[in-house]
Amino acid sequence: MTDFDLIKLRDFILAKTGIYIDDDKLFKIYKRKFEDFIQKQGFDDFSSFYNRLVFKKDEHLLQELINLTTVNETYFFREAYQFKTLVEEVLSELDGLRPPHESINILTAPSSSGEELYSIAIYIMEYAKEIFYKRDFVLVGIDIDSVMIQKARQGIFNQRSVSKIPPHLLQKYFIKEGNQYKIIDEIRKGLTFKVVNVMDFYAMKKLGRFDVIFSRNMLIYFDEKTRKEILATFHALLKPHGYLFLGHAEKVPVEMEIFKRVKKGESIIYQKA
Structure with missing residues (x-):
C-alpha cells in the first residue's frame, strides 16, 4: 500500500465509523494490519480491494474491516x-x-x-x-x-x-x-x-x-x-x-x-x- 492508499482508506473508515486513526498509528501499526487483511481477503492489489469495498459496497468486507479497526479493551467491574x-x-x-x-x-x-x-x-x-x-x-x-x-x-x-x-x-x-x-x-x-x-x-x-x-x-x-x-x-x-x-x-x-x-x-x- 502506498501512503496515498493508506490515507484514502483511513478517510473512508472515518466517514463510515467516525473513528480517526492518527498518522503515527496509521503508519506504524495499521499499515501492516491493512496489508495483511487485504491479502487474506484474496485481493492482489489495493485498487481491487477498494473497488469492492467502496463502489460495490461489500457489506461483509466492510464489517470485517471495522472489526479489524476497533479497539476492545475491557474487563468485569472496570471503574x-x-x-x-x-x-x-x-x-x-x-x-x-x-x-x-x-x-x-x-x-x-x-x-x-x-x-x-x-x-x-x-x-x-x-x-x-x-x-x-x-x-x-x-x-x-x-x-x-x-x-x-x-x-x-x-x-x-x-x-x-x-x-x-x-x-x-x-x-x-x-x-x-x-x-x-x-x-x-x-x-x-x-x-x-x-x-x-x-x-x-x-x-x-x-x-x-x-x-x-x-x-x-x-x-x-x-x-x-x-x-x-x-x-x-x-x-x-x-x-x-x-x-x-x-x-x-x-x-x-x-x-x-x-x-x-x-x-x-x-x-x-x-x-x-
Missing part, C-alpha cells in the same frame, strides 16, 4: 465506582420518578465483548435487590464490531476478564469450564446485544428510549465534531431526567447545555437537561 453510583444513587432516584409499570432501560455503547453490561446486571441483582424484584429491567449492549457482539452473546470469558470479580460473586454468577468462565443463563439470556454503529442515528433511534446510557472510553477515539454528534444522539435516546455515564477521561463540552453535570457518590455523570 466499579460508577456501578456503585448507579445502584446506590441513580436507580433509587429513577425508581421514584418512573411509573411503577415502566421498565428501567440501560444501554451500553459500546459494549465490546459484554463485560460492562454483565457487570451492571450483577450489580443490580446484588446491590439493588429491592428495585430489581419489583421492576422490569431492559439491558442492551451495542457495538460496531460483530465479533465482539458474538462473544458477548456467548458469555464466555477468560481469567483476565474476571480477575476483578470478588470470589463469592465469581462462584455465584459463573460456571468454570476449564480455563474459561461462563456467565449463568439467568443473566445471559436476559441481556440483548446488537451490532449497531453509533454514527447511524436511525439505527440508534430504533433501539428505543433509555433511562441510563453507559458510554465509557469510546469518545476519546473521535474528533470533537463527531463527539458532539454522538452526545446529541445519546441525548435524543435518553428519557427525561436520564443519565449518561462517561469514562473518567471524557466529558461533555460545557457549551452543550443539553446535559447538566452532576456529582453522585464518587462519580461525575451527566443528566439530560
Whole structure:
C-alpha cells in the first residue's frame, strides 16, 4: 500500500465509523494490519480491494474491516465506582420518578465483548435487590464490531476478564469450564446485544428510549465534531431526567447545555437537561 492508499482508506473508515486513526498509528501499526487483511481477503492489489469495498459496497468486507479497526479493551467491574453510583444513587432516584409499570432501560455503547453490561446486571441483582424484584429491567449492549457482539452473546470469558470479580460473586454468577468462565443463563439470556454503529442515528433511534446510557472510553477515539454528534444522539435516546455515564477521561463540552453535570457518590455523570 502506498501512503496515498493508506490515507484514502483511513478517510473512508472515518466517514463510515467516525473513528480517526492518527498518522503515527496509521503508519506504524495499521499499515501492516491493512496489508495483511487485504491479502487474506484474496485481493492482489489495493485498487481491487477498494473497488469492492467502496463502489460495490461489500457489506461483509466492510464489517470485517471495522472489526479489524476497533479497539476492545475491557474487563468485569472496570471503574466499579460508577456501578456503585448507579445502584446506590441513580436507580433509587429513577425508581421514584418512573411509573411503577415502566421498565428501567440501560444501554451500553459500546459494549465490546459484554463485560460492562454483565457487570451492571450483577450489580443490580446484588446491590439493588429491592428495585430489581419489583421492576422490569431492559439491558442492551451495542457495538460496531460483530465479533465482539458474538462473544458477548456467548458469555464466555477468560481469567483476565474476571480477575476483578470478588470470589463469592465469581462462584455465584459463573460456571468454570476449564480455563474459561461462563456467565449463568439467568443473566445471559436476559441481556440483548446488537451490532449497531453509533454514527447511524436511525439505527440508534430504533433501539428505543433509555433511562441510563453507559458510554465509557469510546469518545476519546473521535474528533470533537463527531463527539458532539454522538452526545446529541445519546441525548435524543435518553428519557427525561436520564443519565449518561462517561469514562473518567471524557466529558461533555460545557457549551452543550443539553446535559447538566452532576456529582453522585464518587462519580461525575451527566443528566439530560
